[in-house]
Amino acid sequence: MGGRCAVLFLSIWFSHLVIFSTVPNLQAAGRPLSFGLTPVMVDTDYDLIENWLTYLGRKMGREITITRRRSYQDIVTLVRYGVVDFAWICGYPYVNNEDSLKLVAVPRYRGKPLYQSYLIVPITSGDTDLWQLRENIHAFSDIDSNSGHLIPRFLLSQLKTTPERFFSTYFFTYSHENVIRAVASGLADSGSVDGYIWDAINASSTEMTGKTKVIHRSGYYGFPPIVALRSFPDRRLKRLQDALTGMSEDPEGRKILKSLFLDGFSVEAPKLFDGIRKIKREVERFQRIQIARVPIR
């Protein structure tokens, strides 16, 4: 009898072991995780994003849903309220909110977790440097974007000016892709855009980027990271990090990475964003001087 019971127990244990170790049961794993995304990054390739989240969900054993909002600020707020579990945001809002956010992973682009900001003008424009863009209508992406706002604001501060004074008008498109469209259509005379986005779009089709040209490439800064709330459970964080960093080792993951024009993900230390922290301080210092009405021209 005792032998028969032992066999039964072992067989149940074994069957559970097989099931839980090979096929993640998404229903049994709790509520779906929410991934926050903004149109600032490429978010219109719905199949690609869906494949990516399905892939990550399978790797984590949790269903992952997407939450789209217009701006970084919207998404960061949702992360801070715990509505969104993790999000792909820019380095600048990360730096602004690093007291409540922690890094999950950082994409690696062209072998490094770094990217640049581009200044673009219409292909027909004769402007060749930032100074020539004065009195222009300028398109920024997101007010919280590093490449699409902070870096050009920093560059202008180096010229002792601000966008408000330098440009005749400027506006935010809340998408790097829209910055390219605004410049290509002639609505804006120039624009500040994420270098990775311009390159990615240019690599898939030059229909839009072909109407623009890059006149300035900034220095390298920490690539827009995937972040989570500081209270995000470490085990879950680890599994998410593993899923992301493991993509480059997995054929399906590599396929998705290729579509995203990325090499992979790596877990990076916060100091990767020191460059952003530095220009943020510079810009804020310069703005304080402006408020104090120090003549700059």
Place this chain on the structure above:
Amino acid sequence: MNWISFIRNRSLMVKIPVTVVGVVFLMAGTLLGPIILQISVTEIRNLEIRLRGFLGVGADEMVPYILRKDFWAAYEHLHRLQRSQPDLDVEFTLVLDSTGRVFTSSRPGQHRINDQVHLKDGIHDVLTGDLDIPSTFLKDHIYFKRHIKSGERTLGTIIAAIRLQGLWSRIRDIVLLSLVFTAVVTLLCGGIGYLVSREMILPLSRLKDHVDKVSHGNIQLISQEHILANDELYRLMDHFNHMASALLHSKAVTKKLEITNQLTALGRLSLTIAHEINNPLGGMLNVVDTLKQHGSEPSVRDRSLSLLERGMQQIQSIVGAALVTYRLDRDYDRLLPVDLEDIRLLIQNRAKSSQILLKWDNHLPGEIDLPAVDVRQLLLNLLLNACEAMGQGGELSFSANTTPGFVSFGVEDTGPGLREDLIHQLVDGQYSLNENERGGLGLWVCQQVVNKLDGNWEINSTLGQGTRFDVIFPLEAWKPDAALDQ
């Protein structure tokens, strides 16, 4: 006006189809104008109604963008708006702020943000309905505007420029299609008109051919095979046939009358001859009685025989003249002076018996190129008629003369004269068969001879004083072959 006579001289088979084509084309053109006008007005009116909706949506959604100065969102909104109405053919949509500066435009390269724009006249406010439709005809563009309002405050204006080339192109296609359709229908109508007119004119054409033949003396009936229906034209053909039948019958009667008259004339001549023969015969019978009683006396016998010989010679000459006048063979024989002398011989005893003084004036120089039989018949009739008309006593004159190309005969009596209406009937070629009238059939026969020989005659008569007939024949016109053919 040459073109009028040109049109008049065309056949009905041309005139009717051309008229049909003209009328159809005129009608189509007359109808096409108002239709095209109405289509244009309706299209523009529909355009205005659609633009009211288009700019209404544009203006309402533009309010928050203007308030937030969100140029990009406004631009994207205009793009979405234009894409939602691809068939509106919007060239551009422009949004101005309350100061008249460009807020955004679907053509940012053309309208830069913050540029001041001075609106031209002729931009129609879709809410006021002030669109003057005729002023838009054939224009390249039409401009509509609508104010952007938030509550009572005007935040700006949204303007749409609509291309009209597509509209005019569609209307031009309609016109072209209509013209092609009209042309096809017109040609069809022309073809039908041609067939119908040919069908209508065919009986007329046949009728004309037969009437032409009648005018040349050739009366032919239209075959019943060609009288296909019972409409007015075919009934006309039928009436023609009735008329032609009557004419043919009349011609046959005329022929019979001619023969009858010849027989009548022959009878009258025979009577004259019998009378002429009877006179010498009376004398000769007396001579025979004398011979019976006193034949033994040589002097009486010789005188009686001489009288008998002259009497018989007179009878022989009378019979000879009659034989010459009415030879049974009707071969052509030219008129000779001796023919007139034969007539004189035949008529002189008739005249003498009625104490009529006969004046004979024959100046024919020799053979005349006219048929002797016909001329003798004509003159004998005229002279015998004159004798009958004069009764006892009076003077009968005859003359025959030639002038270059003509020969003329004159017969004048001192009888009671002819009534004027009868003269007119004779001169007009009509005749009277009233046996009581002087001449009657005889004069009608004379008319036939004058016509046959292409001659002409003149009758001058004074009631109570006498009548004169002057007959003239051209010598070239009458040809024996033609006469024989007839």
